[in-house]
Amino acid sequence: MTLEQEQVRAAASDAAWWKAGVVYQVYPRSFQDSNADGIGDLAGIEARLDYLVALGVDAIWISPIFPSPMVDFGYDITDYRDIDPMFGTLADFDRLVRAAHGKGLRILLDFVPSHTSDQHPWFIQSRASRRNPKRDWYIWRDAKPDGSPPNNWISEFGGPSWTWDAATGQYYHNTFLSEQPALNWENPEVRAAMLDVIRFWYGRGVDGLRVDAITHIAPEVDAGDNPPNPDWTPDMGPTHSLLQVHSKNTPGCYEIVRLMRQVSDAFPGRVLIGETNGALEDVMRYYGPDLDLFQLPFNFGLVGAPWSADGIAGLVETYEAALPEGAWPNWVLGNHDVARIASRVGAAQARVAAALLLTLRGTPTLYQGDELGMESAEIPPEAVQDPWEKQVPGLGLGRDPVRTPMPWSGAPNAGFSAASPWLPVFLPPEGDVATQEGAPGTMLTFVRSLIALRRAEVALTDGSYRMLTATDDVLVFERRAGGDRLVVCLNFSGEDRPAGVGGTVRLSSVPGREGTVVTDLRLGPDEAVILRPA
Template sequence: MTARPWWQSSVLYQIYPWSFQDSDGDGIGDLRGIATRLDYLVDLGVHAIWLSPIFPSPMADFGYDVAEYCDIDRRFGTLADFDALLASAHARGLKLLLDFVPNHSSDQHPWFVESRSSRDSPKRDWYIWRDPAADGGPPNNWISDFGGPAWTYDARTEQYYSHAFLKEQPDLNWRNPELRAAMLDVLRFWFARGVDGFRIDVLWHIVKHADFPDNPINPGWDPAMGEMHRVFQLHSTDQPEVHDIAADMRAIADAFGREGDDRVLIGEIYLPVERLMRYYGLAGEGVHLPFNFQLIDAAWDARSLARMIAEYEAALPPGGWPNWVLGNHDRPRSATKRGPAQARVAAMLLLTLRGTPTLYYGDELGMTDGVIPPDRVRDPRELREPGLGLGRDPVRTPMPWDDSPHAGFTRGEPWLPLGGDWRERNVAAEADDPHSMLALHRALLSLRRAIPALAVGAIRLLEAEGDVLAYEREQDGERIVVALNLGHDAAPVALPAGQPILSTLRGPLPSSAPSVLRPDEGLILKVDASA
């Protein structure tokens, strides 16, 4: 394991800074707050933390509209606070990753202010400007991911600018060499400061077709899907030129890395598997981990999951390392989608598959989507397309630490309401319960650290029937079998001889491999050497 990059045997933990821990009573989480909770993360057993954006921003999209790439938003603290957090994390053996937002900036970024000032501005071409169509409307039919045209008219210069998201998030023009150099310098700035890597926001979006043709109409579009799906994003995303940019980013990361202390790049890419694999690069010159989001929306069916795992593993290029995600700041929480019992099974799946898993803050507690009253909605996506269930506020509610006022998250009024069950489902309550979701995560993460087969071993799917998904992990002759009952009834299972070492359910472990899994049970078995 020591010869491998650290991120291959690691578990990543995503922190949404707004919601993790507030230190100054303004109701918004901050860097000093995160620093006070590092020991919790060490005890949990994760290896690295990824912070969603913390850069100066007007917060039209909660930090994904960056107004300055090389500083810290005062809501979260200062560069000195960041340096202190980084040093504290490293002192505890934790890596720290930042969120790089390369597709767009804020419309208040000085670059865009200058670009917008005149058609003759030296930075005009740092963003994507086009003349109106013949009828005076937008240049093409591209649609923002938040609904409405992906173009906004600027009356002063009589052109439209492109924005894949809000109009306050103008798209950067990565075809311009000066812009490209400036953005790559952002990576160098933070790497030089000591960060261990980046999650790269909407990587597949950052280059658009040079001729800006219309996107194909989606004949199966339903308004309930959200307006962005009215067209197929054929020409506005996933262009061939993006891979050269990813290679440049990779070269910078590799240049700052050294043996035993690699830097890592993780790409946010929502694409089918065969297109996702291209982001590894032809010879390992792409991102290290193109995020694999399949589990988030997967049908909770054992046979479907087995096929998905097999097809994903088979698609990996030589040297490509797998990764898995159950939830994030944009998608419904696992416990909401699957219920509390199967959320435990899903956690065992996530943390025992081959590859690098990412945990979303609070999922280790079994947090569910919060209920946001209409007058407390903050998410621009929900405000623009209300009633479709696309809002992201419910998965961004504050972390519940205890049953004190405001759940120990803040002394003030939280920026979003707490989840409905925070008095019972919080860190303090679950820490004292050996059968809690938190206890299960700690046990799973401890096993990953103790058993190389679970961290970096090979995977082999085992024959199973009905609601049972089973697979073996193996490393240097050590064999571990994971058997998951995805159903609510007892299920027969044929397991090799061995010793059960962890179940998702209460009660004593059987002395040998059982022939039946209990309803909603996940089981980890250490296979006998003679089996």
Template sequence: MAETVWWKRGTVYQVYPRSFQDTNGDGVGDLKGITQRLDYLAWLGVDALWISPFYPSPMADFGYDVADYCGVDPLFGTLADFDELVAEAHRRRLKVILDFVPNHSSIAHPWFEESRASRENPKRDWYIWRDPAPDGGPPNNWISNFGGLAWTRDEATGQYYYHAFLREQPDLNWRNPAVREAMHEALRFWLERGVDGFRVDVIWHLIKDEGFRDNPENPACLPGEPEINRFVQVHSADQPEVLDVIAGMRRVLAPYGERVLIGEIYLPIDRLVTYYGPDLSAADLPFNFQLLQTPWQADAIAAVVEAYEAALPPGGWPNWVLGNHDRPRIAARVGEAQARIAAILLLTLRGTPTLYYGDELGFGHVAIPADRVQDPWEHNEPGHGRDPERTPMQWDGSPNAGFSEAEPWLPLSPDAVSRNVEALCDDPGSILTLYRHLLHLRREQDALSVGSFRLVEDRIEDVFAYERAAGEVTIRVVLNFGAEERAVPLPEGRRWTILLSTHAGRARTKLSRQAELAANEGLVLLAEGS
């Protein structure tokens, strides 16, 4: 199976639709814009695009507050536009993965409007309602992920409803079988339209503690951290019953063939791997965010890779993520030089990699003026906003970088004239060229897509090295995380050819006893005879 199923061999590219391509001149990206840029994704060499939400929504959280699970918000287009996108993607052999947001709906969803109408309404139990505490306050101490209490009192009915995020995003009650079936129908709606899988938003939140016990205080929380970190979320998320919920989703997908179920899960490795489920019955790919959270040092990265590989259940397929719409971009975290090391790491580790749009251009931090802030989290807790990683894709050096004829909904990066697809695509030394070469190398070499993984035991300061192998082919990856040159010994009795380097001009060079690494250089080496 590892050699045939597409989501094991392939790479996923996340598209944030508001920021990819605008075609109607309103400054916001749309579905037609994604279709217009499919040739770019095919040229780049990715295999699937994951599209962040485009459902009808009041946009309190930019589409993660869903008012209709089976439609397209007019801001992004129509169902016909979506159908065309899927058809054109498939024509280019690109898979389409949708963002599914089942933990919470919009406050404007008809289900919630019914639920809050009265305590006796048939849909009352579709959401999480609780009586006030004896003092009239919220039922427990649970905190919203965007700051503040996670409970809002409904004056008309006298109860509180729970929202793990904004008060405009009430949590659905996944202990109710009717909720499960309604959401399964939504999955079928999109499967029937040809989608190839789903990335399930905050999947570890779907079931809450049945007794709604208080979360314990977090003694490790430091000043300046988001308020959510004040407590350890042991009762508001990551409950054992959630695996049955995910297994139910898998059963919905099963009749449709090779569809993938990806779960968004921010948990330590030992908890993350449980989301594969008993006998791999839950998520195909529980998203592994360790590279977003680990210090950018060779030893730390090596340790987390080793721990993750060791913790995987038999048959569990690994995956790696460097960036997404919720976390600062990789170049903003590690710098432009190390962003190239990160590219090699992501695309040569064992498992399915997910790229975030714009990272292949080396986007760094984009400062957002106070009067341009969009993210509700930034408004609630200044300093924690996500706008800088959601800025528009930069296609060329024209005004608005080819993204829109109007002013984009968020600012472009200051270097948009030079940091864009048109400027970088033919530059042999650009980070875009590096990403494209890596992606095509993965397709050419089974060792890099489905091959085995082995850490190189000899450790050199600032260097992380490992091997991938398939059949008679052995590839060694050597990454210098430091700002000084390093000499890395190579196995005796073998010669190596440099397939790819972060530094231009070294490809096809022959090596024997050692690899001389420049500062911030990464090499992909092919063993002689492979």
């Protein structure tokens, strides 16, 4: 191979870094506080970069850090081109990017394009009068003859998705809280302004964007009511009482993502990740017919899946079969919106879940604290912060339990802050970071080893996937790249189980088995083993 060919291959590999990479989500309010106000910040993230390097991840996805009234903790933005003072300054952000890049880490930002805060200057102008030049930057409609909203849509947080503005005598659309008015992407000025936001952050060195709530970005508000959901039960929450046929995953969504991708592709090495949800076929459409939409439409299949060997095997097979030709898969176990995986499947199965996430074909996203086995916390009523829980109390929809501060050490407030934290600190069963770092066989040690193995083995980063068996609570699958093979064996039960394979153990969730040769592997309770077949 010539030098020129090697350079071309290296450039192509770098451009698609996200295929082999591991993404780590940082919830900045809860990662590390550097200025003793009880809230995490950019300087705190910078101070903990070495932890992320040691963990072995490749990219940090940071939840919203833009100026905001924080009604929805940053997902209600007043300025897309600045940093909220609670987190720092643009200079702090630039320093974080430089520091991260210097350590081989990439930075991804949360881009929130479907709505702003009602305190954004654009919306203040929009609601000033019907004749204001920015009136059409948001979605306004007249009331029905009886004064009721234009249609029956329900917001994602359970209240109405239309808010009456008495001053101008119209309703505006809000997919989430009334304080989060929806942008009108049919307006070409809105499109131009928001696409320029992407260019702004890429120009500051950002390596990619996780695009929030993309499924709601093009509501067909004049199409009429959403039909009732025949399968709805009250425990599902009011939002799901309707089928969101006109308000979610409409054709306009894909058109808008294509525009974002065209801008993104003008900056080499960038990646677009979409918060896509819904039916599998809806998610797959976000790849685009020519793979020209999201490189990674988030796959939330594992989040709500029944936790069993055959159930997970079926889910993976279905997902793999649905992928368009050439599309790259991805996997998510948790995030800032859903119950912790250790609480969903039990602490004993947390290692099995981590092994699954980090050995399946595709790009994994790891939520902060899951590498410690953190569980969903119990939040006293007086400490509740989440507006979702406040709007529909008693249904367990609040997200505070998964947003509690990272427990770093035995210092006051677990080393997160010198002040009282914005949410209470809760320790995982195996202890804080300092405790787990210093002891063999901990959850943190295992996750680090998993990521290191993933980096070392091309079969795990770029190999094919083949399910071998899913019986008797044991899932066994093969990853292969050319002649290189690894077999992943996961015991979903609390009892010993035969795996039906043999070889050299590369890694086990049970310390001390690495390097042993077995002819007929028997898994211990809740054990995960990766071996190289003989």
